[in-house]
Amino acid sequence: MAQDEKKTSDKVKEAPVVEGHELRKTEESRKIETYLVTVPIAVKKFGDIPDKKISDPNYNDSSEGPFGLGPFVFPCLQRFNNVHSFLILYFLTVNTHGMIFALVDKSLNVYKSQLSLSILDKFLLDGIDYFAGCMVAMFIGYFGGRGNRAKWVAAASILIGLSAIAFAIPFYNYEIIKLHEIKEELCEEGKTAKVCEETFIPHKSICIFFFICGQILHGIAGMSIYILGVTFIFDHVPTKSSGFYLAIADVGLPIGYIVGFVAGKQAFTLPVQEAMQAVGHIQRFRILQRRWWKSFFTVAVLAFSTTLPLFCFPSSLPGAQKLRLEKRNEPPTIDRRLKNKEIKPNLKGILHAIWCLLRNPLLMTQIFCKVTESLTFKTTLLFLPEYLQTRFLMVPSRSVSITGSLLFIGSITGRFIGGFIIDRLEMNNKNKLKFIAISAVISIVLFLLTFFVECETVKFEGINDDYHSLGVLGNLTAPCNVDCGCTTSDYNAVCGRDETQYFSPCFAGCEATKTLQKEKTYYNCSCIKEGLTSTDDEGHYIDAVSGTCDTKCLTMPLFFAFYVSATVFCNLSVVPAILIILQSVPASWNSMGMGLTFTMSRLIVSLPGPLLIEAASDFTCHFWDINECGKKVHCWIFDKENLVYTFQIIFISLQGSTGFLCLYGLYRYDYVVKEKIEKLPTPFYGGDSVCSWHRSYLNSSQESVFSYQLVGSWHSAKIFISMDKHHYPLSHLLALE
Incomplete structure (x- = not known):
C-alpha cells in the first residue's frame, strides 16, 4: 500500500x-x-x-x-516596445542633460563677470546641483526601483525642460549682459586710477534665485536618469552584452556637453549692431541676450519631446522575466550575505538595506572609484588650462578650448572602448577589477610622459625676465611704464619685436594701435628697444603685435597625444565600474546600490572636493589680478614648478587610489561572493583535474583489512571499497544490500 x-x-x-x-x-x-x-x-x-x-x-x-x-x-x-527604442530615447535625454551642463558652465561665467558674485555665491551656484542630487538619490533609488522606471526617466526629462526654462528666464526678462565701451588699455600719462566703490546691480537676487532653482531641478533630474535609466537597461539586456549597451548610454553625456559648449560659444557672440538699432531698452537687451535664452529654450523643447514616448513604456519589457531567470543560472557575483534578502517596505528596512550595502567591499570600492573619476575630471578641467598657459604661454581662452577638446575626445573614446572591451571579452567581475587597475596604472604612466615634452621658454617681462635688469621679477611695473597707469584687470598679451612677451600693450609702454588684416599692431612702445624693425603700409614702425609670442614648439602635438591617451585610459574604467556595482548586489537591490553610489559620490564631489582643488590652484598662483578694492579677483600667471608638482600629485593620487581600491576588491572578492565550504582532508592530485584520495584501516600486524578510495575528477568521482585484496565499487555493494 x-x-x-x-x-x-x-x-x-x-x-x-x-x-x-x-x-x-x-x-x-x-x-x-x-x-x-x-x-x-x-x-x-x-x-x-x-x-x-x-x-x-x-x-x-x-x-x-x-x-x-x-x-x-x-x-x-x-x-x-523593446530595449533598443528605450536606449535611443535615453541617449537623447542624457544628451539634453549634458547640454544643460555646458550652458550652465558658460552662463555661470557670465554671472561671475556681470553680477560681481561673492565667493559664497560662486560656490553655491556651482555646486548646488550635485548637493541636491545627493539628497534625493536614495529616495529615487528606493521608490523608483519599485515602480515604473521608464516613467521616472520621463519625469526627469520634464524636470530638465523646466530647469532649462528657469535658466532662460533671467536672460529673457532681465538685463544681465551690459554693453560697455571697450577701450584698449594703452600707455597714457596722467591716467586716473579707479576708486573702490560698492556698485548696485539691479535684479541680482532674482537672477541668482532662478539660477539656483534651475540647478536644483537639473540635479534631481540627473539622479532619475543615471540611477533608474541605467538599471532599466541592465535588466533588459543579457549580462554579456550589457557593457556595450551601457557604453552607448554613457557617452551621451559628454556628447551633449560638446553640443551645448558649441551653442554657448555662439551665444557669446553678441549681436551688438542689431541691438543698438532696437527701439526701447527691454527690446535692446532681449536682442543682445537672445542667443542665451534661445539656447535654453531649444534644450527645453528637446527634453519635452522625449517625455511622451518614455511614458509609454511598461514597467518591464516583453521577455524581461525570461531574461531574469537566465541570469539566475549564471555564476554568482553578488555578496553572499545579500542572497535571498529583500528590502522591507519601512524605514527600518531601508536603513538596514543601506547598512548591508555599506558592508559590501565590492560596492564600496567602486563607489570610491566613481569619486576619484569625478575628481580627476574636475582637476583636469581646472589645472590643464593653467598648465597650458604656463608651459606653452597660451592665452586663457585658447587654453580652455584646447582643454575641452582633449578632455571630451578622450572621455568619449575611453568610455565607449571600455564598454566595448568588456562586451567582447565577456569579462567576469574579477577580470573587470584587474582591467580597471591596469588602466589606472597605464594612465599614470602616460600622464607622466606629458611632462617630458619641453619647449623653449619665451621671455615674459615681469614674470621670468626683469626688463633688462631695470625691473623686479614678480612685478609688471618698470621704469619704462611706471607713468602709464596700467592695471591688471585684463590680460591682453602682446609680443614685441624683441621676441619678448608683455602682459598688455600698456605694460609694454605702447601709445598707439592699428588693425592691419585682422591683426592688431602697436607703436611707440617705450619698453621695447631691441629687435628687428618692420613697417606697415603707411611707413610706421611696428613695435608689437597682439597675442603671445610663438614658442616654435614642434613637440606640442606629442603632448596632446600623450594627454588624450591618458584621458582615454582614465575613462576605460567608467562602464566596468558601473557593471561591478550592478552585479555585486541582487537584481532587486540594483537601484538602491546605484542610489548609494550617487549619494556618496555627489556629496564628496560637491562639498570637500572643489574646495580642496580650488585651494591647490590658489597655491600655485604667481601673479594675481587685484582690483581697486584690494581683493584678489583672478590668477593670471602661475608658478611653473609648483603647478607641475601639484598637478602630478593630485592626478597620481586619484588614479593610484583607483588602482589600490580595485586590488583590494580583488583580494576580498572570493570571501564576499563564494560560499564557505568545509575543508576536506588534503587530496592527492594525480593528473589534470583528477584526484585520488586513499585511506586504509590496519590490523595489529599492519595488514590492510579495509580501505576506501576516491578516484576520478571532482565532478565525477567514484568510491571503491577494498576488502580482502578485492576492490568493489560502492554502488555495487549498495545494490547487493
Missing part, C-alpha cells in the same frame, strides 16, 4: 487539455492581447472584468505590458 501511494505521488501531473470551443476562446483572448485593440481593453478596465489568461509563470510577468499610454494602445507602435 505504501509503495502504491509512493508511485501515485511520483506521477507527473499532466497539463489539462483544451478542446473545442475552449481552444477557440483561448485563441480569441490571445488574439485580443496580440493585436491590442484599444476599445475592448478599455471596456474591460472600466468594467472591472477579470482577464482570463493562460500563461507560463516561469516566463511571464504581470509587469510586462504593451507600449502605450494607459488604455490608448496601438498595434503599429508595438515595434518600439
